[in-house]
Amino acid sequence: MKDENDDVLVRRVLAGETSAYAGLVERYRPHLGRYAFRMLGNQADAEDALQDTFIRGYRSLARCEPERFRSWLFGILVNRCRTYAAQRTKRQSVVTTDEWSVANSTRQQPVDDDGWRTAIGRALEELPAEQREAFLLKHVEDLSYEEMQELTGVRIPALKMRVFRAREALRRNLQENVVDRS
């Protein structure tokens, strides 16, 4: 199954070989999981949205053009992530940095990398959902604005503005909050 193209696997599933869907799940779990995690900010929500996506994908597979499975499935995920993000209640965040623990970390990666990842995660989460989505689609998923328009239904000028604002907000946030450990 690993060497078979998406359209071959899709056609096998539609022909009744449901187990062939496992090949598609295995193939797209890492990529879609990364987007879901970056968009929703935590593993639990990301796995829920991802699982939901694959199940919906299976259920509506007959509506998919087999050659376009990847972008079709990704469209379902983007939609699910929007729904999950919208369902979350606004919450307070009480953040504590255990300076002792950070300073004495014995992890192989340098401490500043951990702090950097944490800062990025937090900065990303502080973006409005539509800006976060646009930034991830443009810069992490490397989609063109035309592809983003097709995926989201949002016009290109609005998408460009969202990406611009996201970049500015991230830059400001990181400049203010990244701890200098030099």
Next chain:
Amino acid sequence: MTDHDELERVIETLKEPVNIDSSFDRRVMSAIGAPASPEGSGPEAAPPSLHGAAEPLPSARKSVWLSPRWTIRLSPLGGLLAAAAVAGIILATSSLTRRNESTEPVAALPELHESANATQFVLVAPEADSVLLVGDFNDWGLTTTRLARQPGDGVWFVTVVLPPGRYRYAFIVNGTTWRSNPATQVTEDEFGRPNSVVTVGGVI
């Protein structure tokens, strides 16, 4: 570092892979009624039809409560929770099995309140093996509220729904070390241990 360099570094970090639990594929295939591998046994599910499956989409969240499930690993909050059971621990399960087959404890509310607020407690502690949250809202119970660790970094978190009010709290790292949040108002308990204070429904 120029702005462009910093943006590139951000993008490079966000493109790093994220771990998804190894049982994920099995859960998906189980949900659609198929074996996880082509060699697996069990009846094949009916292929997806143009009109979709007859049965409703299984909820990714099944809880003993009516509201959306939330666990100590953090899940979207919605509705209200029913009042806690005697010990103050609620067990929630998912119809699509999570990474452990066993159920996971979740934080309990002492009571329902119409204007309850969700408050996320976060501790950055890469060296920790376990982190507990104790406070006025859970009677300082040492086994009630465990934080979950975000994969890939040292961030621990839990979300608790609290009625408006003022609460003392602290983190317990590795079962023995008390940590307070120096950025908030800090008090001492009767044992001289540092406590932080959070005000829900107001300014922290």
